Amino acid sequence: MAEVIRLEDIMKTYVMGDTILHALNHVHLEVTNGEFMAIMGPSGSGKSTMMNILGCLDRPTSGKYYLDGKEIAGYDDDELAQTRNAKIGFVFQNFNLLPKLTAQANVALPLVYAGVPEDERMERAKQALVAVGLGERLDHKPNEMSGGQRQRVAIARALINNPAIIMADEPTGNLDTKSSYEIMDIFKAMNNEGKTVVMVTHEPDIGEQTKRILVMRDGQLVSDERR
Amino acid sequence: MFNESIKMALEGMVANKLRTFLTLLGIIIGVGAVIAMVSLGFGVKEQVKNNISRLGSNLLIVQSGGRTATGARIQAGSGARLTYDDAKAIEKSVDDALYVAPMVSKGYQVVVGNQNWTTNVQGAPPNILDIRDYTVEEGRNFNNRDMTSRTRVCVIGKTIVDNLFPEGDPVGKTMRIGKAPFTVIGVLGAKGQSAMGQDQDDVVFVPLTTAMNRLMGITYVNNITIQAKNENVVDSVQGEVEQILRERHRIKAGGDDDFTVRNLAALMDTMMETANTITMLLGCIAAISLLVGGIGIMNIMLVSVTERTREIGIRKALGATYHNILLQFLIEAMVIGVVGGVLGVLLGVASSYGISKFAGWNTVISVPTIIIAVVFSVGIGLFFGIYPARKAALLDPIDALRYE
Ligand SMILES: Nc1ncnc2c1ncn2[C@@H]1O[C@H](COP(=O)(O)OP(=O)(O)O)[C@@H](O)[C@H]1O
Ligand SMILES: [Mg+2]
Numbered sequence: 001m002a003e004v005i006r007l008e009d010i011m012k013t014y015v016m017g018d019t020i021l022h023a024l025n026h027v028h029l030e031v032t033n034g035e036f037m038a039i040m041g042p043s044g045s046g047k048s049t050m051m052n053i054l055g056c057l058d059r060p061t062s063g064k065y066y067l068d069g070k071e072i073a074g075y076d077d078d079e080l081a082q083t084r085n086a087k088i089g090f091v092f093q094n095f096n097l098l099p100k101l102t103a104q105a106n107v108a109l110p111l112v113y114a115g116v117p118e119d120e121r122m123e124r125a126k127q128a129l130v131a132v133g134l135g136e137r138l139d140h141k142p143n144e145m146s147g148g149q150r151q152r153v154a155i156a157r158a159l160i161n162n163p164a165i166i167m168a169d170e171p172t173g174n175l176d177t178k179s180s181y182e183i184m185d186i187f188k189a190m191n192n193e194g195k196t197v198v199m200v201t202h203e204p205d206i207g208e209q210t211k212r213i214l215v216m217r218d219g220q221l222v223s224d225e226r227r
Numbered sequence: 228m229f230n231e232s233i234k235m236a237l238e239g240m241v242a243n244k245l246r247t248f249l250t251l252l253g254i255i256i257g258v259g260a261v262i263a264m265v266s267l268g269f270g271v272k273e274q275v276k277n278n279i280s281r282l283g284s285n286l287l288i289v290q291s292g293g294r295t296a297t298g299a300r301i302q303a304g305s306g307a308r309l310t311y312d313d314a315k316a317i318e319k320s321v322d323d324a325l326y327v328a329p330m331v332s333k334g335y336q337v338v339v340g341n342q343n344w345t346t347n348v349q350g351a352p353p354n355i356l357d358i359r360d361y362t363v364e365e366g367r368n369f370n371n372r373d374m375t376s377r378t379r380v381c382v383i384g385k386t387i388v389d390n391l392f393p394e395g396d397p398v399g400k401t402m403r404i405g406k407a408p409f410t411v412i413g414v415l416g417a418k419g420q421s422a423m424g425q426d427q428d429d430v431v432f433v434p435l436t437t438a439m440n441r442l443m444g445i446t447y448v449n450n451i452t453i454q455a456k457n458e459n460v461v462d463s464v465q466g467e468v469e470q471i472l473r474e475r476h477r478i479k480a481g482g483d484d485d486f487t488v489r490n491l492a493a494l495m496d497t498m499m500e501t502a503n504t505i506t507m508l509l510g511c512i513a514a515i516s517l518l519v520g521g522i523g524i525m526n527i528m529l530v531s532v533t534e535r536t537r538e539i540g541i542r543k544a545l546g547a548t549y550h551n552i553l554l555q556f557l558i559e560a561m562v563i564g565v566v567g568g569v570l571g572v573l574l575g576v577a578s579s580y581g582i583s584k585f586a587g588w589n590t591v592i593s594v595p596t597i598i599i600a601v602v603f604s605v606g607i608g609l610f611f612g613i614y615p616a617r618k619a620a621l622l623d624p625i626d627a628l629r630y631e
Contacts, residue, residue: 057544057624078548085546096541096628100242112231113546157545 003069004164004196005031005054010063012049012219023049024060025219031165031198036191038207039200041216047200048169050216054198055088055167056080068164085113089158091168091199095150097142097157103129104138107157114161128156132186148179155186159195166190168199172206184209229554236559239531240566250527251567254604257517258571259578261600262592264513266579268506269596270589275498285325285455286358286491287465289313289472291447308447309486311435313475317453321467323460326354329448331438337431338403339391346387348404348431350438356382356415358454361430366398366413369434377437382413384428407442409433458492465490514603521607524563528556528615539619540627553620560612561605568604572597 012024023046031037039047052058053065056072057080065072068087075083089110090096097106108125116124129138132152142150151171158166168187172180184206191197191211199210207213215223240247291309314329321327331350336343349355353370356363369380381402388397397411418427439445455464465488472486532539539552547555575597579590 052625055544057628078550081543081546081548081551084544090544092628096537096544098538098541100238109542110545113542113548113551118231161546 002033003030004033004035004067005029005198006064006066007054008064008066010053010060010065012046012053012058013061022219024053027063027219027221029214029221029224031196033164033196034191034194035212036187036197036210037199037212037214038210039198039214039216040202040204040207041222043202045216046219047202047216049219051167051169051198051200054165055090056083081113085110085161087164089161089163089166091151091154091158091166091171093170093173095142095147095154095174097150097153099142102139102141103134103145103153103156106142106153107160110157110161124160125156128160129153131159132156146179147175148182151175151179151183152186155183155190159190165196165198168197170200170202172201172203180206229558232555232558233562235555236562239559240562246527247563250523250563251570253520253523254517254564254567254607255520255571255574257513257520257607258568258600258604259574260513260516261510261603262572262575262596263578263582263590264509265506265596266575266590266592267582267588268502268509269591269593270583271505272499272502273591274589275495275502278495278498285458285461287453287455287461287468288489288491289451289453289468290449290487290489291485292487309449309451309472310447311439313472314448314451316471316475317451317468320471321453321464323456323464323467324453325456326358326452326454328352328355328358328452329435329450330355330452331435331443331445331449333443335405335431337387337391339400342391342393344387344390346429346431348381348433348438348442350433350435350442352435355432355452358452361418362416363413364416366411368413369432373434374436377434377440379407379409379437379441380412380434381409382415382432383411384415384430385417386426386429387431388414404431404433404442461490461492517600517604517607520567520604521611524560524608525611525615527563528560528612529618531559532556532615532619535619536622536627536630539622540624540630543622543624544628549620552622553616556616556619557609557612560608560616562608563612564605564608565601567608568601571604572601575600 007027007029010024010027011022014021014023027050039050041047049058053060056067056075059073067083072080072083098109101109104122104125107128108121111121111124126135126138129135132155134149134152134156137145137149142153145153166187171187172183175183180203187197187199188209197210201207212224212226214221289309309329311329314327317324318327328351332347334345335348336345337348352374353368356368363382366382368382369378373380381404383397383402388395391397391402392400397414400411401408402411403409415428415430421427433442435448439448453464453468455461469484469488473484476485478484542552576592579592582588583590
């Protein structure tokens with residue numbers, strides 16, 4: 001199996017006044033293609049920091065990060081943006097859809113920055129929405145949809161540019177149990193089709209549904225369990 | 228990406244109608260003001276230009292009273308007067324002078340029956356009508372015979388007819404000027420208002436000799452109007468006239484003239500310059516309001532960037548680069564500039580017409596002005612959009628996503 005993510009001795013350090021905080025403390029990690037992994041741990045343990053670095057939204061203070069075999073340390077902001085666009089699909093706790101755009105336009109957004117022509121964008125966005133069961137909601141604005149539906153739009157958006165990994169930070173955090181399980185079913189289905197999924201959660205029953213559970217505490221990986 | 232951004236900008240503007248309108252208003256008023264003001268300035272200029280050609284840029288007017296070395300005018304009447312003989316001498320010796328018209332004028336009450344009217348009565352040789360570009364509509368002009376025999380005849384303008392001869396048909400009737408009875412022998416074609424707002428039909432012309440001897444009782448003339456053959460000889464005619472008058476008035480070399488020759492072309496040049504200055508001034512004041520409009524764009528763009536921090540974070544997370552975001556906001560600022568500019572042109576053109584129609588001022592709308600104003604407003608949109616757009620493009624995606 002090909003290696004998608006490789007972290008070598010990653011540190012993320014915040015200095016505030018005279019206190020030094022290691023949000024990530026000597027983290028080593030390998031994720032192979034097709035894995036379905038949950039990062040768990042108490043609040044403030046560094047899960048989001050980890051996701052931001054894995055998602056190329058942030059750079060580590062030190063250490064090496066290989067994404068799809070490429071070291072991204074030397075990338076400038078625009079190269080990071082292009083990497084996010086091409087290789088990473090984000091799903092956020094609070095959906096982060098653009099309120100003024102329709103579901104279809106929201107889903108098509110990454111393709112705008114990938115330089116895909118409009119007709120193709122819209123067609124692909126439509127297919128992606130159909131795939132998550134929202135074929136009837138193409139023209140709805142986010143505020144006309146339920147939380148579960150919004151998160152499905154976000155998942156369709158994350159998938160649209162066919163990324164190497166899906167990164168989801170507490171994707172079920174704002175959803176009721178029923179919607180949470182529906183969303184997890186979609187992730188599972190995606191993973192069954194071969195997508196690599198990394199998600200942060202603090203809900204044990206959600207973590208249970210993945211194939212690998214990573215536990216963090218004070219910026220360190222304290223357990224890594226494959227099932 | 229470009230089309231996308233324009234579309235998004237327009238959608239954003241439609242979504243925030245009131246805010247868009249207020250922002251646009253600054254630019255609309257700015258552009259409109261520039262166009263209206265510059266049109267007005269050009270109008271003034273054109274009017275001056277028309278006046279030159281109407282009055283003839285080849286006119287010289289000689290008045291008694293000279294100027295000292297410092298340019299102060301010496302009171303007319305304190306020195307030698309201009310006489311009819313001065314005029315005759317000029318007419319005889321200056322070949323390039325087409326007409327020489329010595330003139331006297333004085334305010335009188337003119338009376339017909341129980342109607343009366345106060346006007347300026349002008350005594351002049353018959354050629355005054357040619358010089359002033361009047362036509363005789365009814366009856367005839369007075370002639371040289373009237374001049375030699377000093378007949379009491381007059382030629383009057385439409386305003387006089389309207390006020391003193393309500394029944395019309397004044398030719399042959401008698402009109403009293405002051406106490407002296409005059410026969411109306413001609414009526415002039417209407418000329419309307421002059422550029423200076425004077426009623427050019429409120430005129431009474433009588434033969435110069437009659438006016439001097441039988442009306443006003445004077446032996447001098449007030450001024451001498453000279454028309455040169457063409458514009459090229461105006462200066463040489465002026466020189467000759469000055470020469471003759473200095474000789475006739477026995478002014479020694481180095482002495483100050485006791486008369487002044489006014490050159491209308493020179494006067495018009497000065498007026499043109501003034502008109503240009505006015506245009507510049509009006510344009511600058513209007514441009515300042517356009518600048519204020521630009522600051523309005525910057526203000527609203529800054530608000531927009533703050534409001535849409537989260538949107539920017541989302542776009543960046545999804546792969547928008549610095550340039551993508553910069554372009555998006557710059558285009559928004561430019562769209563405001565373009566839309567404001569176009570609406571401003573409409574406002575400016577409309578108010579130019581309004582000024583012409585209701586204030587009666589001449590305005591000239593020039594296409595270059597419109598183009599410059601629109602380009603300027605787009606430029607202002609760009610200039611004042613750059614700072615907010617850069618601010619947006621430089622946002623850190625994590626901070627932006629976390630923004631509530
Ligand atoms: N920009 C920042 N500046 C300073 N400290 C930060 C910053 N971001 C995160 N932290 C700190 O790093 C630690 C890890 O945060 P985070 O990764 O958000 O934890 P989690 O997502 O597991 O709750 C926390 O103590 C947090 O306060
Ligand atoms: Mg977190």
